[in-house]
Amino acid sequence: VVMTQTPLSSSVTLGQPASISCRSSQSLAHIDGNTYLSWLQQRPGQPPSLLIYRVSKRFSGVPDRFSGSGAGTNFTLRISRVEAEDVGVYYCTQATHFPNTFGQGTKLEIK
Amino acid sequence: QVQLVQSGAEVKKPGSSVNVSCKASGDTFTDYTFNWVRQAPGQGLEWMGRIIPILGQANYAQNFQGRVTITADKSTSTAYMILSSLRSEDTAVYYCARAGVASTHWYFDLWGRGTPITVSS
Numbered sequence: 001v002v003m004t005q006t007p008l009s010s011s012v013t014l015g016q017p018a019s020i021s022c023r024s025s026q027s028l029a030h031i032d033g034n035t036y037l038s039w040l041q042q043r044p045g046q047p048p049s050l051l052i053y054r055v056s057k058r059f060s061g062v063p064d065r066f067s068g069s070g071a072g073t074n075f076t077l078r079i080s081r082v083e084a085e086d087v088g089v090y091y092c093t094q095a096t097h098f099p100n101t102f103g104q105g106t107k108l109e110i111k
Numbered sequence: 112q113v114q115l116v117q118s119g120a121e122v123k124k125p126g127s128s129v130n131v132s133c134k135a136s137g138d139t140f141t142d143y144t145f146n147w148v149r150q151a152p153g154q155g156l157e158w159m160g161r162i163i164p165i166l167g168q169a170n171y172a173q174n175f176q177g178r179v180t181i182t183a184d185k186s187t188s189t190a191y192m193i194l195s196s197l198r199s200e201d202t203a204v205y206y207c208a209r210a211g212v213a214s215t216h217w218y219f220d221l222w223g224r225g226t227p228i229t230v231s232s
Contacts (some may be wrong), residue, residue, distance in 0.1 A: 038218040047206055047225050048156065052219035091156055094219035095210070099172045100158040
């Protein structure tokens with residue numbers, strides 16, 4: 001399954017919203033009724049960390065300014081008010097189909 | 112403390128093999144799968160394969176079939192990844208990432224800090 005993210009880079013003013021789109025080449029709806037689409041954040045020089053799982057569930061400790069939405073083949077990560085610590089690269093990833101695949105990544109910078 | 116501790120950086124010659132370890136602590140080892148994901152310099156993430164310790168089963172991405180072997184030692188809660196026939200394009204940071212065995216937990220909730228592997232003559 002090919003995961004395509006847009007944009008590949010984004011420059012956002014502090015306090016303003018940001019949005020990243022992720023499109024899959026096949027529906028990510030699993031036969032068990034769940035959709036296994038997650039979002040990862042990778043800060044500079046750090047390993048990735050989990051932000052959102054199963055489309056819209058925030059992982060433990062993730063600020064509520066991060067939210068995920070979508071269904072089928074179209075998904076979105078939104079940051080309601082960008083903060084300086086949000087700088088990094090964001091990846092969508094799917095686990096519905098074998099093998100796991102990742103989007104190309106979206107680099108978020110502060111304007 | 113829940114964490115994945117990976118082995119240290121290595122420099123290898125083309126054609127050789129590398130063995131990277133990932134020791135898990137703080138949770139029940141067999142509740143999880145342990146995945147290997149690599150990131151070439153300045154590039155994105157690439158899933159290589161996984162081990163399901165409770166089943167003793169490994170699955171591999173097609174790109175790495177025949178060159179990668181992933182195993183786990185339940186007695187030490189450690190997963191291992193061996194990549195053979197190394198070439199310069201294998202220069203990357205190799206991450207161990209945990210996901211739940213249960214389908215409701217199919218997401219990478221914990222990552223190791225990464226093991227840089229440099230392949231150079």
